[in-house]
Amino acid sequence: MEEALEDLMEQEEYDGSDKPQSSLKAPFRSTRMHIQRSSVCSRAYFVVVMVFFHVYILNVIGLLLYVHYNNGPGDLVSEDGAPSASLSDSGTPLPHPDPASRELHVGEYSQSFSLPRIEGIRVGHVQQVSLLPDRTHVLRTMSLKPLLFEIPGFLSEEECRVVVQLAQLKGLMESQTTAPSQGQVESNQPLLSLSTEEVFSLLDLNQDGLLQNKEIVSHSRSQDGTWLNPDNLRQILTGLEACPTGILTLEDFRRVYDVSQRPGQQQSRNLRSRFKQRNKHTWLYQGPGSHHVLQTLRNRLISLTRLPSTLVELSEPLQVIRYENGDFSNAHHDSSSSQSETTCTHTRLAGNKSALTEVSCRYLTMLFYLSAVQEGGESTFPVADNRTYEEQALVQDGVDLTDTQETCARGNIRIKPTAGTALLWYNHLSDGRGWMGELDEYSLHGDCPVRRGVKWMANSWVNVDPDHQQQARYQRLVAQRHRSKSGMEEHYQPLSHSDLHQDL
Missing domain, CATH: 2.60.120.620 (q2cbj1_9rhob like domain)
Incomplete structure (x- = not known):
């Protein structure tokens, strides 16, 4: 310590003369400039770090949003608009998430x-x-x-x-459907007696004398049967699709409809119609x-x-x-x-x-x-x-x-x-x-x-x-x-x- 103090005092005494003082300023400035460059580098490094940090945060937020919106509905929506709850191993429904989410x-x-x-x-x-x-x-x-x-x-x-x-x-209510007795043909006839021309007119909604696909499809069958059943309509649609023009005139319809009314056209009339x-x-x-x-x-x-x-x-x-x-x-x-x-x-x-x-x-x-x-x-x-x-x-x-x-x-x-x-x-x-x-x-x-x-x-x-x-x-x-x-x-x-x- 004493030697350091003596050196410092000698340096101050030496600085008191004009010539040596001017010659020693350059190294001192060089030291100060070095300190300034270090500060600039530190600030630049800080800026770079902060930029990367913000980019990282933005990426994390983007990933969370992606997962949130692309996780898929998973389940169909429930009655309140929220996804349906999953179930635990015990079969107990887990809480629904917020409906608005x-x-x-x-x-x-x-x-x-x-x-x-x-x-x-x-x-x-x-x-x-x-x-x-x-x-x-x-x-x-x-x-x-x-x-x-x-x-x-x-x-x-x-x-x-x-x-x-x-x-x-x-x-309990009866759910009885009896099969036809021996020799009796299962009834599948229209409830109303209509001619081919009358059926054509009923199907022809706009009354232009031509039947289009949408006019045939628009006729739904009621629960208790009606004058035209799905088998008949399906046969008519098949005939319409086979027609090059895509429409049916009365003559075309007469030929198709007569075929649809013949017994035994359907191979088995569908098993559901035979359900007893x-x-x-x-x-x-x-x-x-x-x-x-x-x-x-x-x-x-x-x-x-x-x-x-x-x-x-x-x-x-x-x-x-x-x-x-x-x-x-x-x-x-x-x-x-x-x-x-x-x-x-x-x-x-x-x-x-x-x-x-x-x-x-x-x-x-x-x-x-x-x-x-x-x-x-x-x-x-x-x-x-x-x-x-x-x-x-x-x-x-x-x-x-x-x-x-x-x-x-x-x-x-x-x-x-x-x-x-x-x-x-x-x-x-x-x-x-x-x-x-x-x-x-x-x-x-x-x-x-x-x-x-x-x-x-x-x-x-x-x-x-x-x-x-x-x-x-x-x-x-x-x-x-x-x-x-x-x-x-x-x-x-x-x-x-x-x-x-x-x-x-």
């Missing part, structure tokens, strides 16, 4: 939404599924054509008893305010199928059926083929277009056995896992395989009712893009006659329109209708399937 856009919906399907793997394959917090269920593959599963113990004995009691309390059954049934609402067992069954179905809750909630109520001694249902399809001249019953309100007839559009069926049967009453799938499906092959040696009263024992798969067991099968194939495709013809099924005892069962259907945009429009229409009805109410009750046609 998300709104369905049809274009976005069509690109991102898909319908889950359970994998069948192979016949006899067993999977473990967790539907309740304290136990697992066995999911056994019964068939791949159609994709059919059996789940023993899906319902407890107490749940079966409650559903039966609720059905009895509600009251005898039983009693009722419908049970499963939404908010219903018995907790009914809500539990619906939540369990959602958990098993992994379908959006809103899709299930807007489907049909639970159908409960009672089969007594001799009661049956012939083999039939629960759903229908998608055709240009048909519209789905559950979404017709959003279609705003004419269609020849309304049909049931049921993506899947879940059947619950609520009781055992002492004898008979099996569920039969006549053509399950056949190599090929041909409707003509259903008649073998003069015997119709769809007639469960006569040929139930010949069904490829027959399942005896056991209380608590559930069956699940898909009525439609996948379209290859994750949506509902063509009707699975192998899903033909029926109920064998009950020989001894009483059979209680229930059906739960999930309604889906093959046109995903139509399904989206329908759900938005329901959501808008509900918002207009609920007003400022804090809690709402979703519209049930049975109320939609009356309320919308």
Whole structure:
């Protein structure tokens, strides 16, 4: 320290002379200039760092916005306009997000939404599924054509008893359709006697003497039959499409219409028109305010199928059926083929277009056995896992395989009712893009006659329109209708399937 002080004092004394002082200023300035350049570099480095930091923040914000708006609707919108809730492992719905935070856009919906399907793997394959917090269920593959599963113990004995009691309390109605007696031809004739010219005039809406496609399609069939049924209209449309001009004159129409009226033109008049059954049934609402067992069954179905809750909630109520001694249902399809001249019953309100007839559009069926049967009453799938499906092959040696009263024992798969067991099968194939495709013809099924005892069962259907945009429009229409009805109410009750046609 002393040596440093002495050096400093010597330097100050040396600076006192004129000449040495001037000669030593240059190094001192050089030192100061060095300090200034360092400061400039520090500021430039700070600016660069801040620029990169802001760019990073902007990128993070952009990524969050991208994830937020491109995460996809995932589920269809619920009645209040929000995405439907997902489900926990226990089947309990998770809270809905804020209704105002998300709104369905049809274009976005069509690109991102898909319908889950359970994998069948192979016949006899067993999977473990967790539907309740304290136990697992066995999911056994019964068939791949159609994709059919059996789940023993899906319902407890107490749940079966409650559903039966609720059905009895509600009251059951007859659902009887008798087959024509021997020698009697099944009536499929028009209710009114009209000439060909009169039919042409009724179809010719603008009375220009020519029939166009839109004029034919605009005539819908009523629920109880009318003077022109869908088979006739389909035949007329086929004739119109074969006409080079794309229109039908009276002479053209006379030729086409006469052909459509001949018996036996349709190969089998469609299996749905031959559907015969005898039983009693009722419908049970499963939404908010219903018995907790009914809500539990619906939540369990959602958990098993992994379908959006809103899709299930807007489907049909639970159908409960009672089969007594001799009661049956012939083999039939629960759903229908998608055709240009048909519209789905559950979404017709959003279609705003004419269609020849309304049909049931049921993506899947879940059947619950609520009781055992002492004898008979099996569920039969006549053509399950056949190599090929041909409707003509259903008649073998003069015997119709769809007639469960006569040929139930010949069904490829027959399942005896056991209380608590559930069956699940898909009525439609996948379209290859994750949506509902063509009707699975192998899903033909029926109920064998009950020989001894009483059979209680229930059906739960999930309604889906093959046109995903139509399904989206329908759900938005329901959501808008509900918002207009609920007003400022804090809690709402979703519209049930049975109320939609009356309320919308």
